[in-house]
Amino acid sequence: MRLRNIPGSREYIAQNDYVVHDPEQKKGKWHEVFGNNNPIHIEIGMGKGQFITSLAMQNPNIxxxxxxxxSSVLLRAIEKREEYEGDNLYFLRFDAESITDIFAPSEVDRIYLNFSDPWPKDRHSKRRLTSSEFLARYDQFLVKDGYVAFKTDNRDLFDFSLEQVTLSGWQLRDVTFDLHHSEYVEGNIMTEYEERFSSMGNPIHRLVAFREKE
Amino acid sequence: MRLRNIPGSREYIAQNDYVVHDPEQKKGKWHEVFGNNNPIHIEIGMGKGQFITSLAMQNPNIxxxxxxxxSSVLLRAIEKREEYEGDNLYFLRFDAESITDIFAPSEVDRIYLNFSDPWPKDRHSKRRLTSSEFLARYDQFLVKDGYVAFKTDNRDLFDFSLEQVTLSGWQLRDVTFDLHHSEYVEGNIMTEYEERFSSMGNPIHRLVAFREKE
Incomplete structure (x- = not known):
């Protein structure tokens, strides 16, 4: 995604009630933030937020x-969120490299990764959100029977992800190289990018990675 | 592989001591054929036999x-086998579609599939040796902690296989899109086809499919 610097975006974000500004302070206390014990699902790299906002609307008990x-894309997500009155959706501006600083063991029930940055250079492979390094981070705060659901149009990133998941001793299910023409398409919520990309006829790849069966 | 009809090949095969001619009669009795209780590993679609003959030489206790x-390629495998004096290697001319007719439950400890026919047309997908239909067959005679090891240079067949394995509820490990440049290359035995193909710099894909951990 091309990122523009939008004047005033940081200030706008700073004032929004649904942006958590001190996420490290919430580690182990996210259920207090939401005021209930419902499951917590996160999306890392949510971009403009269409995917997670749609999910939040559909599933008020999550x-x-x-x-x-x-911040420039987070701004768009906040704008979208203003149309939604539910209180089961919060946003963070945060670098996922430090994600274990904000979630305690078993605090998260599901992780969504959609069209993550491919970091195409080999020397940047550890930055990919499906690298074994990141899986080891998720392992620290994802419930034992939770899972990571990952979609991408980037074939190289998908291949890398399949390798890393098995290398890390995680298991795979619902693997498809063409999500929109697979049996898994039912209930699929598209991201902004996915709508545009798949309308050109290009396939979306999807996998689910888990450690123990639900 | 281009197959030529070699005159006399059927007769030659019929006379060879290491070709089992009535495999259905051996169902449940393969340990008697070998005269011991060592594990049984099979290769389906062995072609000219370099892979399995090398394995047999390296592992006399399997x-x-x-x-x-x-029969035209089986002939080449038999010729190769004549250089080997061990008795831990038998060959069959048999169509794998009926493979459950020749192995009893838990009779086989491992299955190798190397550069299997891709059957590129959709309507032939059930003939692919990694289809859910074939996995269901393997499930009937492979020991619970056994596995299927599959190598191919055919990207479409590999993708199909990844999907089918997870669709069938099997698990994956040691997935690599470039076996010869992966950590799994150690101990890899190349087939005739693999030697030729990889010498051109093309990647070999490999996966291991299993139901329960060893």
Whole structure:
């Protein structure tokens, strides 16, 4: 995604009630933030937020946290969120490299990764959100029977992810190289990018990675 | 592989001591054929037999059965086998579609599939040796902690296989899209085809499918 610097975006974000500004302070206390004990599902790299906002609207009994590194796109997600009156959706501006600083063991029930940055250079492979390094981080705070659901149009990133998941001793299910023409398409919520990309006829790849069966 | 009809090949095969001619009669009795209770590993579609013959030479305490549909290539495997004096390697000319007719439950400890026919047309997908239909067959005679090891250079077949394995509720490990440049290359035995293909710099894909951990 091309990122523009939008004047005033940081200030706008700073004033929004649904942006958590001190996420490290919430580690182990997210259920207090939401005021209930419903499951917590997170999206890392949510971009403009269409995916997680749709999920939050559909599932009022699940708590959602959308995490985005860049304030310019987080701004768009906040704008979208203003149309939604539910309180089961919070946003963070945060770099996922330090994600274990904000979630305690078993605090998260599901992780969504959608069209993550491919970091195409080999020397940047550890930055990919499906690398064994990141899986080891997720392992620290994802419930034992939770899972990571990952979608991408980037074939190289998908291949890398399949390798890393098995290398890390995680298991795979619901693997498809063409989500929109697979049996798994039912209930699929598209991201902004996915709508645009798949309308050109290009396939979306999807996998689910888990450690223990639900 | 281009197959030529070699005059006399059927007769030659019929006379060879290491070709089992009535495999259905051996169902449940393969340990008697080998005269011991060592594990049995099979290769389905062994072609000219370099892979399984090398394995048999390296591992005298494992019993090997190479299965090939076409007599013209089976002939080449038999010729190769004549250089080997061990008795832990038998061959069959047999169509794998009926493989459950020749192995009893838990009779086989490992299955190798190397550069299997991709059957590229959709309507032939059930003939692919990694289809859910074939996995269901393997499930009937593979020991619970056994596995299927599959190598191919055919990307479409590999993708299909990843999908089918997870669809069938099997698990994956040691997935790599470039076996020869992966950590799994140690101990890899190349087939004739693999030597030729990889020498051109093309990647070999490999997966291991299993139901329960060893």
């Amino acid at each position: 708590n959602y946290i959308g995490i985005e590194k860049y | 019993n090997y059965i190479g299965i090939e549909k076409y």
